Amino acid sequence: MDTAPAAKTERWQRFRDNRNKALADRHGWLTLTSFQWLEDSPSAVELAPGLWSTDGTTAALAALPADGLSLVGTGEPVAGTITAVLADEESLIWVQFGGPGGDQVVVELAMRAGKYAIRTRDTASPVLTGFGGVPTYPYNPDWEVTGRFEPYPEPVDVPIATANPLVDGVHRSVGEVVFRVPGSGHEFRLQAEEERLEALTVTFHDETNGDTTDDWRKLAVPRPRPDKSVVLDFNRAINYPSAFTPYGTCPMPVRNNTLDVRVEAGEKLPAG
Numbered sequence: 001m002d003t004a005p006a007a008k009t010e011r012w013q014r015f016r017d018n019r020n021k022a023l024a025d026r027h028g029w030l031t032l033t034s035f036q037w038l039e040d041s042p043s044a045v046e047l048a049p050g051l052w053s054t055d056g057t058t059a060a061l062a063a064l065p066a067d068g069l070s071l072v073g074t075g076e077p078v079a080g081t082i083t084a085v086l087a088d089e090e091s092l093i094w095v096q097f098g099g100p101g102g103d104q105v106v107v108e109l110a111m112r113a114g115k116y117a118i119r120t121r122d123t124a125s126p127v128l129t130g131f132g133g134v135p136t137y138p139y140n141p142d143w144e145v146t147g148r149f150e151p152y153p154e155p156v157d158v159p160i161a162t163a164n165p166l167v168d169g170v171h172r173s174v175g176e177v178v179f180r181v182p183g184s185g186h187e188f189r190l191q192a193e194e195e196r197l198e199a200l201t202v203t204f205h206d207e208t209n210g211d212t213t214d215d216w217r218k219l220a221v222p223r224p225r226p227d228k229s230v231v232l233d234f235n236r237a238i239n240y241p242s243a244f245t246p247y248g249t250c251p252m253p254v255r256n257n258t259l260d261v262r263v264e265a266g267e268k269l270p271a272g
Contacts (some may be wrong), residue, residue, distance in 0.1 A: 005141055012139045012235055019238065020133040027093070027106050029241035029248070030128040031121040035164070038116040047120045048107050049097060050078070054116040058083050059109055061095065068097045072106055086111040099123070112249050113167045119247055127244060134239065135268040143234040143265035147179025149192070149200065149224040158191070163242035163250045171254045177202055177221060179232055183261045190257045198223040200230070203240075203253040206263040213268055214243035216253050237266025244270050 023030055034047050042051035042062055049067035053060050062081045063069045069078040072093050084092055091110045098104035108119040151174060158171045173191040177200065180187055192200040200221040209215050217237045224230050242248035 008141060008144075009139050015236060016133075016136065020131075023134065023244075024128065024131055026123055027121045028128075030131055030244055031123055031125045032119055032127075032241075032245040032247040033105075033122045033125055034118075034120045035247035035249075036118050038118065045118065047122070048105065048118065050095075052118060058085050059116045063095075068102060069095045070097070070102055072096050072103075075102075084109055086116070088112070088114055093121075110249075112164070132271065134270055137235075137265050137268065139235050140265055142182050143263070145179050145181055145232050145234075147177055147230050147232055149175055149177055149221075149228045149230050150189075151175035151228075155194075158254045160254055161252045163240070163248045163252070167249045169249075169251045171203075171251060173254065174200070177230060177232065179230075181234070181259065181261060181263065184259070188259055190259075191254050192221065195220070200224070202232070203251060203257060204263075205253055205258040206261060207259070208262045208264060212264070213266075214239050214270075216240070217263075217266060219266070234263050234265040237263065239267045239270065243267075 036045050038052050038054040038059060040053060042053045045052050050061050050063035050069055060081055060083045063078040065077060065079045070076060072095060078095055084094060086092060088111050091108055093106050094109045096103040096106045105120055105122045108121060110117050110119060156173045158173050160169045160171045162169045172193055174194040175192055176189045177192050178187055178189050190202045190204055192202050195201055201218055202221060203216060203218045205216050217239055219232060219234060219237045221230050221232055240250035242250040
């Protein structure tokens with residue numbers, strides 16, 4: 001190894017500390033308390049004041065000063081009707097209310113599957129207030145493996161399911177990551193998506209799912225080297241938000257993105 005095991009363990013621990021800190025963000029994924037589709041006529045929703053609606057293109061919120069709603073970012077009170085337009089898969093942290101500062105709860109407007117929905121994010125959510133970090137397997141250097149990236153001539157859009165059965169998704173596969181792992185005598189080929197700066201993300205199933213881990217996990221893979229080699233450190237495999245909340249619309253793996261071994265590395269099922 002080019003780095004001492006102790007140094008790698010320390011680096012992994014910093015990664016874990018940063019991961020837990022990000023999850024505990026004040027209005028992050030652990031604060032979701034609802035997911036609700038908007039109706040075509042102004043209607044009350046659960047856990048948020050005002051009347052909400054959509055005409056299919058635009059989302060609208062009608063509120064009175066007594067509702068205590070204000071715009072996130074500016075703090076401007078909402079009195080009357082405000083509107084917003086999003087593209088599919090976009091989200092907007094739109095309005096806030098409640099608590100001493102008027103910002104205990106924020107309402108996220110989202111466009112999913114061509115329809116508008118809202119999600120409430122409450123800092124008093126017991127998922128957040130009881131959070132003590134994500135359980136993980138101990139760091140194991142054997143689960144850091146080298147593979148290769150085989151890019152497709154052009155990206156391929158693959159239909160997928162998501163954590164919400166009413167929302168379909170699309171995986172833009174840019175190629176396959178090919179590698180071997182401990183406990184298996186054959187190669188695996190997993191389709192990957194491209195992220196910023198040409199890094200990759202691999203979403204996968206393995207034999208620990210539903211036992212010690214969630215139904216699927218994901219792994220960030222650094223940008224392929226000039227020779228197309230890649231490093232997959234499964235110690236850094238993480239859960240999607242849907243592991244922590246029933247209100248996520250997280251993408252499932254594409255078909256065949258499955259490892260027929262127990263990947264006993266990375267994040268486990270969240271406590272509780």
